[in-house]
Amino acid sequence: MIICGYGRVGQSVAHFLEEEHIPCVALDLDPARVKEAHLAGERVYYGDATERDLLEALGVDRARLVVISHADTAAAHKVLHHVRALRGPAGDGAHARRGPRRGAETGRRLGSGAQTLEAGLMIASHALLLLNVPLARVVRRMQQQRTTRYRLLREVYRGDSALVEDPQEADADRLRPVLLPPDSPAIGHTLAELNFAGVVVTALVRQGERRLSPAGETVLEAGDAVVLFGSPEDLQRAEAILLG
DSSP: OEEEOOSHHHHHHHHHHHHTTOOOEEEESOHHHHHHHHHTTOOEEEOOTTOHHHHHHTTTTTOSOEEEOOSOHHHHHHHHHHHHHHHGGGGGSTTEEEOOOHHHHHOTTOTTSHHHHHHHHHHHHHHHHHTTOOHHHHHHHHHHHHHTTSHHHHOOOOOSSOSOOOGGGGGSOEEEEEEOOTTOTTTTSBHHHHOOTTOEEEEEEETTEEEESOOTTOBOOTTOEEEEEEOHHHHHHHHHHHHO
């Protein structure tokens, strides 16, 4: 499974796949976003998906599914052209899915952003169905996301190139991984003891292993990467607790 573009839609698809234990690899051109996602234990790499050689190296000819979530429509068509060329007849089937156009990907002019989130939900549901996840489970997951105000779709790495151009998004919740150095005051304490007000610990990366929703009894160690989700202000306070 390959995701081309790791904006809101690409990240949403990847996080849904992770919950289903379906491995995937993603490419993106925002170095800050790639760095954050990689530190958080996600298989995201810096690279231009419009380069045929890179897609070939990733094994696009063997991939079960390719999701193209580029905001740039011209780039999306170029990726799709390479996918079809490298896959042969299979590339003309329903194995390549392109994300929404720029308006949906960036969320511009969409008011509350509900349409943006629904677009991501739609792409994620199609991906799960194409990967043979039972329809009943997909429907249940989609309903759960609407009930929880699109939790997975809001958990995104912003990066340098903002996901949206709406100034209101500057204060929106986001993901942030924090790597614990050997002198971190949090080492030896449990997550519950640290009491991160307004922040959720979505994952913990230890020795290369990514654990979703770690238990509050988890004792932190040097080298752990703690993945936090919250507002910029709450994240800043939580990061201060972790780093001192």
